[in-house]
Amino acid sequence: MTKNEKRLFMFSCVFALVFGVTQTTFAMHIMEGYLPKTHCVVWGVLCLPFLTAGFIRIKKIVNDHRKTLLLLAMVGAYAFVLSALKLPSVTGSSSHPTGTGLGAVLFGPSVMAVLGIIVLLFQAILLAHGGLTTLGANTFSMAIAGPFLSFGVYKILRKFNINKLVCVFAATALGDLFTYCITSVQLALAYPSDVGGVGASVVKFMAVFAVTQVPLAVIEGILSVIVMIGLESYAKPELAELDY
Amino acid sequence: MEHMGFTAIDHNAYNSALNSINSMLKTVFFTSVLIYGIVIDSPVVSLFIILSMAFITVVIGRIKLRYYIRVMSIPALFIVLSIAAVLVNFSRSSTGLFTLSLGGVNIFVTDEGIKKAVCIVIRAFGAVSCMYGLALSTPMADIIEVFRKFRLPEVIIELMFLIYRFIFVLLAVVENMTRATEARNGYGSIRSSFYSFGSIGKNLLLYSFRKADFAYDAMESRGYDGKIAFYSEDRNIRLLEIVFFILYFVVMICLS
Known part of the structure; x- marks a missing residue:
């Protein structure tokens, strides 16, 4: 093989590896073992207050209405299944929304933190997305930072009497983008660049993951709006129950 | 496999030859090896973990080798993208082992960067193989039962x-x-x-x-x-399993 042929071969191998083998990958779940020990512990500890708040809230909800436990379980299962759904013909690889933003808008962010950590644990063990030692970091970015931002954006925009669907789009898309920023920061803090330190590293990680994550945020926003339109026309009573 | 392949790992866990071992012992074994590998952070220990976990899952657990390789490739996209970010550096002045100049900015890879990247990949795959060891030998329901024993x-x-x-x-x-x-x-x-x-x-x-x-x-x-009862089986821990557990840790401590 000539040098160019070799290069072409290598390139096609990498391409096949990235887009062929990994049909169902969440690029943004930090994989098992990727973070050093201290980072695993610190991100895990940072999640604790949110999880405790969520746990207390769930306990209260369940004490008041037993039935809500089943509804919450269904939402957890829904988030898991939605993340497993493929969205064909958008990119070569499959991309899928996380659904946590919509969940936060519907159920409140602290509840989503608890549901999120359970779903992330299931994703690690049943789908091999994410990991056990990186569970803390992934929970912080996907089940806490994103949903809390989504919820905040939704509430603030609603205050200004902006159309509900616009709010849902902005909340879920921004929540997704925020999750992606937090994950980049987490990775950069773990592996600062030799030249330029953490700052340069954040830029590098964001650049690398922007390819999949920016279109995904817009897609998540659009899909959340489609789901919301459907819910508004078919599930008015359920939505009223949720105080949406 | 049913359900578009999304329950394949659970399905394999039910069929694993290791499914009959006490789930508490399995959970403690795989997670403690996982944590030890990350805390020690040495490529030799991680390589030992990768090879021994493959042996445990494929030979003892009788999971098909082809399937094991396929699940191992699931984190590939993440590792390729994030290792690229660790490897490649940008600077106006400094250069490294391989350097590519683009309009005044040097894009380069350093010797140290490569060493670091290799260490990360080996440690990550060591940890991943522990996680798969657990996931491909213990069905989710048993793992939840272990959480209950830990008083969650x-x-x-x-x-x-x-x-x-x-x-x-x-x-x-x-x-x-x-x-x-x-x-x-x-x-x-x-x-x-x-x-x-x-x-x-x-x-x-x-x-x-x-x-x-x-x-x-x-x-x-x-x-x-307000209380849901679930069926669970308690399996006895055998002496041979405890001896294996201790020996495994002795080997790991000797290697590190």
Whole structure:
């Protein structure tokens, strides 16, 4: 093989590896073992207050209405299944929304933190997305930072009497983008660049993951709006129950 | 495999030869090896973990080698992208082992960067193989049972069991919906695939609300008062397993 042929071969191998083998990958779940020990512990500890708040809230909800436990379980299962759904013909690889933003808008962010950590644990063990030692970091970015931002954006925009669907789009898309920023920061803090330190590293990680994550945020926003339109026309009573 | 392959890992765990071992012992073994590998952070130990876990899962657990390699490649996209970010450096002045100049900015890879990247990859795959060791030998229901023994709050345990159960309920529905959509060329164009995906998402959420209603009625009519009983089997721990556990750690400590 000539040098160019070799290069072409290598390139096609990498391409096949990235887009062929990994049909169902969440690029943004930090994989098992990727973070050093201290980072695993610190991100895990940072999640604790949110999880405790969520746990207390769930306990209260369940004490008041037993039935809500089943509804919450269904939402957890829904988030898991939605993340497993493929969205064909958008990119070569499959991309899928996380659904946590919509969940936060519907159920409140602290509840989503608890549901999120359970779903992330299931994703690690049943789908091999994410990991056990990186569970803390992934929970912080996907089940806490994103949903809390989504919820905040939704509430603030609603205050200004902006159309509900616009709010849902902005909340879920921004929540997704925020999750992606937090994950980049987490990775950069773990592996600062030799030249330029953490700052340069954040830029590098964001650049690398922007390819999949920016279109995904817009897609998540659009899909959340489609789901919301459907819910508004078919599930008015359920939505009223949720105080949406 | 049913359900579009999304329950394949659980399915394999049920069929693993290691499924008959006490689930508490398995969980403690795999997670302690996992944590030890990350705390020690040495390539030699991690290489030992990668090879020994492959042996445990494939030879002792009788998981098909081809399947094991396939699950090992699941984190490939993440590792390729994130290692690229660790390897490549940008600077105006400094250069490294390989340097590419683009309009005054040097894009380069350093010797040290390569060493660091190799260490990260080996450690990560060592940890991943521990996680797969657990996932491919212990069904999810047994793992939840272990959490209960560690005294996690009962509400959380119930929530986990219910989510686990409902995942299968919803996956079956999604499978039907997706097949129906494909049969009607619902993914024909980007526009229609967006519409179809949104419709499935919406209908699935509606379905899960209704299903939660039905499940509650069914449970209440059978005397549900806030406690769900689940079936679990306690398997005895054998001496040979404990000897293996200790020997494994002795080897790991010697290597580090």
